[in-house]
Amino acid sequence: MTARLARLPWGVVVLVLAFFVPAMGSRFYTFLANDIVIWALFATSLNLLVGVTGLVSFGHAAYFGIGAYATGLLMKKLGVPFVLAFPAAGVLAGALALVFGFFCVRLTRIYFAMLTLAFAQIVWAICFKWNEVTGGEQGMPEIPYPSFDWIAELPLVGGWRTAEYFYFLTLVLVALCLWVLRRIVGSPFGRMLTTIRENAERAEFIGVNVRRYELAAFVLAGAFAGLAGGLFGIFNRGVFPDFAYWTKSSEVLIMTLLGGMGTFYGPAIGALVLILLNQQIVAYTEYWPFVLGTILVVLLFVFPGGLAGAVQAAARRVGRPRRA
Amino acid sequence: MLEVRGVRKSFDGFMAVCDVSVRVERGQIAAIIGPNGAGKTTLFNLVTGHLRPDAGTVVLDGRDVTGLAPHDVCRLGMGRSFQRTNIFPRLTVYENVQAAFLSHRGRGRDLWSRVARLYREETLALLGSLGLLEQADETSGFLSHGAQKQLELGIALASEPALLLLDEPTAGMSATETRETIRLVERIARERGLTLLFTEHDMEVVFSIAQRITVLHQGRVIAEGTPTEVRADVEVRRVYLGERR
Numbered sequence: 146m147t148a149r150l151a152r153l154p155w156g157v158v159v160l161v162l163a164f165f166v167p168a169m170g171s172r173f174y175t176f177l178a179n180d181i182v183i184w185a186l187f188a189t190s191l192n193l194l195v196g197v198t199g200l201v202s203f204g205h206a207a208y209f210g211i212g213a214y215a216t217g218l219l220m221k222k223l224g225v226p227f228v229l230a231f232p233a234a235g236v237l238a239g240a241l242a243l244v245f246g247f248f249c250v251r252l253t254r255i256y257f258a259m260l261t262l263a264f265a266q267i268v269w270a271i272c273f274k275w276n277e278v279t280g281g282e283q284g285m286p287e288i289p290y291p292s293f294d295w296i297a298e299l300p301l302v303g304g305w306r307t308a309e310y311f312y313f314l315t316l317v318l319v320a321l322c323l324w325v326l327r328r329i330v331g332s333p334f335g336r337m338l339t340t341i342r343e344n345a346e347r348a349e350f351i352g353v354n355v356r357r358y359e360l361a362a363f364v365l366a367g368a369f370a371g372l373a374g375g376l377f378g379i380f381n382r383g384v385f386p387d388f389a390y391w392t393k394s395s396e397v398l399i400m401t402l403l404g405g406m407g408t409f410y411g412p413a414i415g416a417l418v419l420i421l422l423n424q425q426i427v428a429y430t431e432y433w434p435f436v437l438g439t440i441l442v443v444l445l446f447v448f449p450g451g452l453a454g455a456v457q458a459a460a461r462r463v464g465r466p467r468r469a
Numbered sequence: 470m471l472e473v474r475g476v477r478k479s480f481d482g483f484m485a486v487c488d489v490s491v492r493v494e495r496g497q498i499a500a501i502i503g504p505n506g507a508g509k510t511t512l513f514n515l516v517t518g519h520l521r522p523d524a525g526t527v528v529l530d531g532r533d534v535t536g537l538a539p540h541d542v543c544r545l546g547m548g549r550s551f552q553r554t555n556i557f558p559r560l561t562v563y564e565n566v567q568a569a570f571l572s573h574r575g576r577g578r579d580l581w582s583r584v585a586r587l588y589r590e591e592t593l594a595l596l597g598s599l600g601l602l603e604q605a606d607e608t609s610g611f612l613s614h615g616a617q618k619q620l621e622l623g624i625a626l627a628s629e630p631a632l633l634l635l636d637e638p639t640a641g642m643s644a645t646e647t648r649e650t651i652r653l654v655e656r657i658a659r660e661r662g663l664t665l666l667f668t669e670h671d672m673e674v675v676f677s678i679a680q681r682i683t684v685l686h687q688g689r690v691i692a693e694g695t696p697t698e699v700r701a702d703v704e705v706r707r708v709y710l711g712e713r714r
Contacts, residue, residue, distance in 0.1 A: 328583075333576040336584045340568045343557035349539040350517065350549050351569040351628055353577060 156327075156410070160320050167309040179312045181420050183377045186319045188400040188412035189326055190369035195398070196406030197330055198362045199342030200250075203258045203394055204265025207245070208238040208367035210272060210389025212374030214279060217288045217384040227291030231318070231375050238371020239364050241268075246363035250356045265394055272386040284385030288378050315376050322369055327409055329365065338362050403444060405451020414453050470495040470664045471632055476515050476525030485511040487688040488525070491666075493632070493681070498658060498665045500675045503685035504708070509668040510552055512685070513636050517549050518542040529632065544573075548630030550621045552637045552668075558610030562601055562620055565609050567592045569627030592627070598657065599623045615646040619653065626657065633658070635667035639674060647671060651678060676700065 166178045187209055194200045212234035219230035245264040249257055272279045279285060293310040297303045305313075329335055337358055340348040345355050378384040387393065396419075404415020422440060426433040448455040471493040478486045486508040493499045501509050514520040516527050518539040526535045534542050543549075557565050570588040571577060596602045599619050604612060609620055618638065625633060638654060639647040651674055658665045669675045675682060675696075682699045684692040692702040699705055 329580050331583055331585075332581055333571045333579040333584050333587060335580075336564070336568055336571060337577040339560065340557050340572075343559055344555060346519075347551070347555045347557065347624070348572075349519075350543050351572045351624060352540050352543040353572050354538070354540045358577070 156320075156323070160316065163316055164313065167305060167312060172306075172308070175309055175312050177420065177424065179308075179315055179380055181417050182312075182315050182319050183373050183380060184397070184400065184416040184420060185413035186322050186376075187370055187373035188397050188404065188416045189323060189409070190366045190373060191397050192401050192406050192409075192412040193326065193330070193338075193362055193366040193369070195401055196408075196411070197335060197342065198338040198359060200359060200362070201254075201258050201398075202249075202261040202363075202366075203391065203398070204261035204263070205366070205370055205397055206389050206391065206393035207261075207265035207268040208242055208370035209374035209377070209393065209397075210268055210384075210386075211241050212238045212371030213378035213381075213384045213388045214272060214285070214374075215371065216375035217285050217378040218278070220291075220379070221285060221288050227379075231372065234375030235368040235372040238374065239368030242364045242367025243360070246360045246367070250359040250363060262391060262394070265389060265391060269386055269389040269391075272389055279384075279386070282386065284383055286383035288381075288383055290379060311379065315380065318372070318376065322372055323413070326369060330409055334358075334361075399441060403441065403451055405448075405453035405455075407450050408453040408457065411451050411453035415451065418452060470497070470530060471516070471666065472528040473512075473516060474526050474528070476512070476522040476527065478511055478515055478520060478522050484688050486515060486522075489685070489688070489690055490525075491683050491690075491693075493664055493666050495631075495664055496662060497680050498655075498678055499667075499681040499683070500679035501666070501668045501683045501685060502670070502672075502675055503668075505670070506687075507685040508688040509685055510636055511688075513549070513634055513668065517547060517634060543628055543630075546629075546631040548625035548628050548633045550618070550625050550633075550635045550638060552640055554614065554617045554621055556609050556617055556620050556624065558608070560609060561606050562596065562609050562612070563592060563605040565620055566595055566623045566627050569624045573628040595623055595627060598660075599653065615642055615650065618642065618650065622654070622657075626661070630663070632664045632666065635665065637668055637670065639669065639671055647674060654678075 163178060163182070167175045191202065191205045194202050215234045215237040216230045219225040219233055220227065245261070249260045249264070252260055273282055275281065290307050290311055291314065293307060296310060337348070337353050340351065340353060341355055341358060349355050374388060377388070400415035400419050401412040402415070403419060404413065405411030422437060423433065426436050430436060444452070450458065471491070473489065473491040475488045475490055476486060477488055489512055491501065501512065503509055511520065515522045518534070518537050518541065521536045526533055528534065529545055529547060532545065534545060557568065560568070567588055570591055571584070574588070576587065593602065593605070596605055599622065601616065601619060601623065604616065609617065612620065622638070635654065639650050642650060654665070655678055657663065679696060682694065682696055683690055684699060684705050686708045691708065692699055692705045
């Protein structure tokens with residue numbers, strides 16, 4: 146039973162279910178789901194560093210922010226269509242990750258983490274001050290939606306609002322990105338990254354060029370964070386400097402830890418839980434950071450492997466007597 | 470096969486290895502012995518690129534490898550096991566050895582293939598020859614100390630080295646485990662035509678399998694020769710063998 150449950154293609158099931166969210170008729174649910182889906186990609190991209198390679202980045206928001214500004218600027222100021230502006234977010238964020246990562250991977254542990262944070266703050270400061278390009282402190286409001294006119298004319302799929310079309314588009318793109326990330330994690334390259342996490346010294350002496358692999362992971366993680374950022378700017382109807390601020394970096398790190406960095410979908414689950422929790426708590430009290438903090442502390446102590454880790458452990462406990 | 474010429478390394482003024490030269494011929498089994506702190510592990514680190522020597526050269530198979538990074542040295546045909554057991558603890562036994570095959574055969578840059586079944590045959594065959602086949606799917610960090618050491622040997626062998634460096638391969642093992650490990654190492658070296666250089670503190674082990682022995686004391690070579698010659702050396706008896714009696 147549990148074995149059969151475990152074999153279900155859960156990713157596909159969740160994707161199909163997610164398509165029905167707008168049909169529930171609430172704009173708010175669609176909004177919330179869209180938020181979650183984008184953050185799920187952001188958190189999963191971070192996990193390529195944290196969970197797979199064992200590199201803790203405190204500055205992952207830099208690449209999210211760069212992606213958001215890239216897509217936003219291209220679409221709003223230059224009128225570039227989404228088909229080009231979206232991949233541009235990944236390319237630009239990846240390129241920046243290559244430059245920053247070149248320096249970061251030369252350091253280890255806490256020094257690595259601090260340097261990622263420092264670079265992220267530089268990105269934030271530039272976004273904050275460079276008024277002519279980024280709009281500075283005021284940010285860049287009114288990023289246009291991609292054009293959905295052609296879809297609306299198709300039979301069967303017409304009749305939704307633009308925000309809902311954008312949600313469907315986000316679902317498809319994020320699903321694609323997650324699929325690619327999953328293939329990468331499960332590839333020989335992914336295995337090399339795991340050996341670095343487990344024991345960098347030994348990895349060197351099976352012939353792995355540790356720095357180069359770490360840099361490759363950094364670039365990939367940055368690129369996918371950039372794609373998430375590109376979507377988020379449009380979803381948010383505007384791009385603001387705080388996209389690259391350190392609080393965003395810590396938020397995505399918390400999602401990753403909460404969901405469980407030991408599993409592929411853990412960070413996505415973390416994104417879901419954290420955003421829903423946040424939503425619920427804000428409705429009840431203005432002290433939500435306090436309540437949220439307490440809940441997080443408890444969860445992290447009770448489930449050190451994150452929520453996904455806890456589910457796996459429970460499934461194993463249920464599954465064992467049946468096999469015996 | 471390996472020629473170390475006059476390497477020297479000091480840490481903050483402390484001379485850990487001083488003008489040491491070691492020569493290992495192809496197919497030979499050679500040992501480096503010496504009391505704790507004699508500089509054996511430092512010498513290994515100099516040879517494998519983990520440390521850069523202050524002076525001297527390391528030549529592998531006619532090629533100067535002095536100062537190359539460990540991953541490059543590894544690619545040139547040198548395998549290594551470490552004194553502290555050095556495996557990938559949260560991967561399975563199978564994955565540990567398979568990872569070494571993937572890296573050695575240059576598949577590490579492959580971002581798309583599914584990893585699980587790659588080099589399955591090779592990995593299982595190697596695990597078989599090490600006697601680890603039954604534990605293939607166990608998490609390697611939970612193995613016994615002896616089995617972890619054997620696994621580490623497996624990881625080193627998967628890189629298909631011509632020269633294998635073993636840093637105290639029997640450290641922390643029981644007498645039985647030690648004997649088994651030595652028999653295993655000897656058999657594998659013979660089967661694969663490996664050149665072997667190892668450090669060891671267990672005299673019995675050294676004199677039973679080594680063909681050449683280099684004795685280090687306080688970072689310097691004090692004797693070098695066949696087991697019989699070394700055993701007869703007055704200086705060695707005084708500083709080393711005598712110490713252990």
